[in-house]
Amino acid sequence: MPNETSLYPAALNGRPASAADLIPLAFAGFAHFTAIQVRDRKIRGLDLHLKRLSNASLAFFGRALRDEQLRAHIRQAIDAGPADQSLAVTVFSPDGEFTADSMQGDLAVLARSGPPSNGPKGPLRLAVIEHERPHPTIKHVGESSKTYYLHQAIRAGFDDAAFIDRQGHLSEASIWNLVFWDGETVIWPRAEMLTGTMMGTVQRQLERLGVPQRREEVTLSRLKDLSAAAVMNSWTPGIAVSAIGSTAIPEAKAFLDLLHRAHAAEPAKAV
Incomplete structure (x- = not known):
């Protein structure tokens, strides 16, 4: 029986993320993300998620990934997990923070899925x-x-x-x-x-x-x-x-x- 880690995988730049990949991110604070609910492998408002990621990358890093790249990462993450899932797509600089190095170079994308959620019942x-x-x-x-x-x-x-x-x-x-x-x-x-x-x-x-x-x-x-x-x-x-x-x-x-x-x-x- 698959465990939750295998059921809800994490991928870094399109490949399975290892513990070594994730350790530097454990305490990272200079990154941005979008949270997506996936149902039947479909999402609502994709254009808004892409716009959010692009605008935030320009604000934080002065550059942004192409929509086609982001779509590919999102599509791969959806295909790798269950039909219904929560998906977080995080963009960061692999050169770290507290350094000017993050002002240049390629940006990285971490796509991490988890169980689907409809939020608390309320009120x-x-x-x-x-x-x-x-x-x-x-x-x-x-x-x-x-x-x-x-x-x-x-x-x-x-x-x-x-x-x-x-x-x-x-x-x-x-x-x-x-x-x-x-x-x-x-x-x-x-x-x-x-x-x-x-x-x-x-x-x-x-x-x-x-x-x-x-x-x-x-x-x-x-x-x-x-x-x-x-x-x-x-x-x-x-x-x-x-x-x-x-x-x-x-x-x-x-x-x-x-x-x-x-x-x-x-x-x-x-x-």
């Missing part, structure tokens, strides 16, 4: 924590604060953490995008944050469905006027949020159904 209660992630528009590794504040939230009796910036605007949650509903319009926070690939697919499908959307600076005082809130990431297009800090938020099934319907409208394609 979630989110503690409010003032925090602004470094390089917030890039999905990068080594962010200890996200787990640190998750632990702090749980110790305070919550399920997870929502971040608020120094201007008092809600931005995102620990590993989630936040989204709100006023009964008619989907509201996305206006703040420095990561634009998730799930967020991108939901936004464009809501547009195609004719659902109104807007970006807004969401403060804690604004929450009492809203009809619903949810979090989303690569796992799921929507999990209900029942409280942010001391403010209780109604659960609106119609809002969650809308988010899931928008996600389902995004075509799932083979790479």
